[in-house]
Amino acid sequence: MATVFADRHDPETPTMEGATGSGSVSVGGKVAVPDAETATAEPKKPNPAVAKGAALAKGLIAPVLGVLAFLALWGVLAPQVDTSLGALPGPVEVAEQGVALYDEWVAGKEAEAQFYADQNARNTAAIAAGNPAGVRDFTYAGAPTFLDQIFTSLKTVALGFILATLVAVPIGLAAGLSPLFNAAINPLIQIMKPVSPLAWLPIVTMVISAMITNADPLLPKAFVISALVVMLCSLWPTLINTAVGTASIDKDLLAVGRVLKLGTFAKLTKLVLPASLPYIFTGMRLSLGVGWMVLIAAEMLAQNPGLGKFVWDEFQNGSSQSLARIMFAVVVIGFIGFGLDRIMMALQALVSKNRTI
Secondary structure, rough: OOOOOOOOOOOOEEEEOOOOOEEEEEOOOOOOOOOOOHHHHOOOOOOOHHHHHHHHHHHHHHHHHHHHHHHHHHHHHHHHHHEOOOOOHHHHHHHHHHHHHHHHHHHHHHHHHHHHHHHHHHHHHHHHHHOOHOOOOOOOEEEEEOOHHHHHHHHHHHHHHHHHHHHHHHHHHHHHHHHHHHHHHHHHHHHOOOOHHHHHHHHHHHHHHHHHHOOOOOOHHHHHHHHHHHHHHHHHHHHHHHHHHOOOHHHHHHHHHHHHOHHHHHHHHHHHHHHHHHHHHHHHHOOOOHHHHHHHHOOOOOOOOHHHHHHHHHHHHHHOHHHHHHHHHHHHHHHHHHHHHHHHHHHHHHHHHHHHH
16 A cells, blocks of 8 residues: 655655645655645635626626527518518517507507596686586596506406415415315316416306496406406416425424414414415416416407507507517517516515524
8 A cells, every 4th residue: 555655755766846846746656745835725716806707797798698699680580571561570670669659658648638637627617607517527538558558467467466376375275284185176276277268268257247247346347357367377386386385394393383282373374384485485476477478368368458458459450560569569578577577586585584494
């Protein structure tokens, strides 16, 4: 077995200093030990400026370059594609229609403000003339603009997502805590989960139309229909992830709860919910994404107000600008979906700060 000598060497065997002068190399098969300075030297730390530049390149420069490459490829290939409405619009044409849609929204708001100003002037004149019966309060009935459709879709998906969460989380908690209950509802979940929103839409429409018969309901009928379709199609990821997270809680933790004689509510709030919170938020993020996709399809099919109806109306319009407007709406839909996901991530981080388990 080879032996390393640290404290002696053969005087007849010369040694050579290393190229750096910080250690020695043996000649004739023996090994010399580096000097104390080299043995105790710390590894060289990376340059902070270099590390910061690398992080910046990875987090900002690379995505920007990817987007620019995509836009360049789009701009080159788009004119080569001919459709019934002309050549496929490039990024510049789509951006121009985005500006035009914003100008339409500004013009619509000015027209609405002018409408109410004229109405107030007429009512004031009628009261001054001693004719209170001539006072009329009408609601502006102008066509909704693109931004109005965005707000409508956001309100609809928010209501559907809230309803889905209120239904899915309690059922998921019960399924995770009770294997018997989980076995009972599992077949129903597996059957209902793959059902398309296009199949739910006529059922929900008929049920809501039969239930809401008031001429002036609290919520518009089309709004309720779209929100319920979103709920029925988006609750499953939250339900399943909540059940999985609850079932994976450490059994010793639940045993501690039994030893401390915690009640059902205390066990849920102190043990179950904090431990399963990451799973719940993962399911909620998935549900929100599914709900946003489902909403656009439901609005297109049912012609309910929102971005889906805007896309369908532009498709039916068939003007030279329709295709560019549709593509701009698609880009906006994607950005909104991305933004909703970031909001859920931020909310999860905020709630998880005070987790005790």
